[in-house]
Amino acid sequence: MSAPALEELDARLWDLLDCPWSAAPGSGKSGARSSGRRAAVVPSEGSGWDLSPWAALELPDAAARWLELCLQHVLLREVFQEEAAVREGAGGPSDAELVRQAEGGVPGALEVLVARYSGLVIGAAYSVLADAESARDVAQEAFLEAARTLPLLREREKFGHWVYGIARRKAIYVLRKRKKRREAEADFVTDAEQPQAEPGQPLARRERREHVRASLAQLPEIYREILVLKYLDGRSYGEIGRLLGLNQTAVDKRLTRAKALLREALRTWSEE
Amino acid sequence: MEARDSLSAGGGPSDALDLVLRQRAHLMAFLVSMTRDFGMAEELFREVCALVSERAPRGLADNECLRWVREAARRRALATLRARAGAGAAPPERVIAELERAVAAWDERGSEVWKARKAALRECLAALPISLLKLLELRYTRDLSLQRLAEAAGRDVEAVRSELRRARRELESCVARRPATNGEART
Numbered sequence: 001m002s003a004p005a006l007e008e009l010d011a012r013l014w015d016l017l018d019c020p021w022s023a024a025p026g027s028g029k030s031g032a033r034s035s036g037r038r039a040a041v042v043p044s045e046g047s048g049w050d051l052s053p054w055a056a057l058e059l060p061d062a063a064a065r066w067l068e069l070c071l072q073h074v075l076l077r078e079v080f081q082e083e084a085a086v087r088e089g090a091g092g093p094s095d096a097e098l099v100r101q102a103e104g105g106v107p108g109a110l111e112v113l114v115a116r117y118s119g120l121v122i123g124a125a126y127s128v129l130a131d132a133e134s135a136r137d138v139a140q141e142a143f144l145e146a147a148r149t150l151p152l153l154r155e156r157e158k159f160g161h162w163v164y165g166i167a168r169r170k171a172i173y174v175l176r177k178r179k180k181r182r183e184a185e186a187d188f189v190t191d192a193e194q195p196q197a198e199p200g201q202p203l204a205r206r207e208r209r210e211h212v213r214a215s216l217a218q219l220p221e222i223y224r225e226i227l228v229l230k231y232l233d234g235r236s237y238g239e240i241g242r243l244l245g246l247n248q249t250a251v252d253k254r255l256t257r258a259k260a261l262l263r264e265a266l267r268t269w270s271e272e
Numbered sequence: 273m274e275a276r277d278s279l280s281a282g283g284g285p286s287d288a289l290d291l292v293l294r295q296r297a298h299l300m301a302f303l304v305s306m307t308r309d310f311g312m313a314e315e316l317f318r319e320v321c322a323l324v325s326e327r328a329p330r331g332l333a334d335n336e337c338l339r340w341v342r343e344a345a346r347r348r349a350l351a352t353l354r355a356r357a358g359a360g361a362a363p364p365e366r367v368i369a370e371l372e373r374a375v376a377a378w379d380e381r382g383s384e385v386w387k388a389r390k391a392a393l394r395e396c397l398a399a400l401p402i403s404l405l406k407l408l409e410l411r412y413t414r415d416l417s418l419q420r421l422a423e424a425a426g427r428d429v430e431a432v433r434s435e436l437r438r439a440r441r442e443l444e445s446c447v448a449r450r451p452a453t454n455g456e457a458r459t
Contacts, residue, residue, distance in 0.1 A: 067305050070304040
């Protein structure tokens with residue numbers, strides 16, 4: 001296959017990544033409609049993927065190439081995001097300074113704090129709720145509450161930890177409300193279906209899922225929190241240490257203990 | 273292999289989650305390749321992590337566990353695409369099968385492959401002309417689409433597209449010259 005044909009394939013594949021369908025005008029539930037350059041690459045909804053440019057290679061090779069570019073896209077984004085985070089951490093004003101400015105009504109100070117911690121706060125809510133949309137709502141409420149109660153924050157340099165705690169508390173509240181609603185619905189359904197109800201796999205599966213949730217929920221707060229930070233948020237030991245005010249050895253010890261407790265709880269259940 | 277909704281004996285969910293996080297770039301690339309949307313892929317990645325932490329089967333070898341994860345990721349991605357963008361947004365089955373095969377081949381080689389690639393990318397970015405570096409930086413730190421990138425850079429869409437193409441070509445040939453990633457870049 002000629003080099004220009006391969007280059008053209010690459011160009012079209014990169015177009016797919018540079019013009020995601022969600023960014024196209026009119027995109028959304030109604031369909032991946034597009035316009036302009038992108039229209040030549042991805043046809044409108046219903047006609048599927050346009051694989052004609054892929055004909056430059058055999059399908060396995062074209063798919064592998066597409067995946068290759070996606071990996072490069074992912075890695076480039078990671079590299080640039082990491083560098084931006086380092087620059088922000090190194091060059092920007094401290095949290096304590098920003099909190100002081102926000103309390104004094106300096107425009108933009110609170111926005112910088114929100115930008116700095118939105119990922120962490122959404123992650124905290126998501127780790128409890130496992131639902132991106134609710135997590136964003138909870139994060140927004142957490143920042144609003146933080147803004148309202150900012151003067152109550154004694155250790156201004158711990159703004160991140162503080163707002164993280166607010167988000168978790170709010171997320172747990174939402175989760176409890178959901179659980180109560182589900183239980184009420186389940187009671188209603190069970191009552192309504194009593195004559196036809198049969199023991200079976202769906203119930204066992206639900207029970208198992210509930211048990212994992214319950215096992216995690218029964219762990220002492222300090223162990224549950226560190227498991228969520230490490231395995232659901234994907235935080236490094238350093239980040240966890242900063243958030244929880246622990247050194248690396250203490251993080252390591254607490255995490256080991258938390259994993260042992262969770263394993264024990266799950267093992268006990270599977271043996272029953 | 274069907275994704276099982278169960279916890280069987282053996283390693284445990286936290287080990288499976290560790291494995292997924294170690295291989296995260298592969299899974300993210302797979303999700304991006306299916307959805308063509310980074311935001312959606314990130315959302316799905318988090319959902320898959322939550323699923324793994326609750327339901328990952330125990331007692332599986334790493335490659336079997338990763339196969340379970342890919343299957344779960346594929347099903348979630350298809351369901352989300354269909355719900356948000358209609359059936360036409362999902363790739364054809366034969367394409368998905370090839371994508372899964374290619375990711376499985378990466379997974380077999382372990383996380384060193386993508387880590388070496390990332391390190392090489394970092395070095396090669398430093399060698400790029402500053403104008404191309406700035407354009408890529410704008411593209412990836414602010415996650416702008418081509419149209420918005422052109423608006424932010426105050427330039428024509430085609431010019432920006434052509435510059436991006438040049439930057440990526442240079443990066444790719446630079447990465448391919450690195451000993452640790454030699455021969456990995458082009459399949």
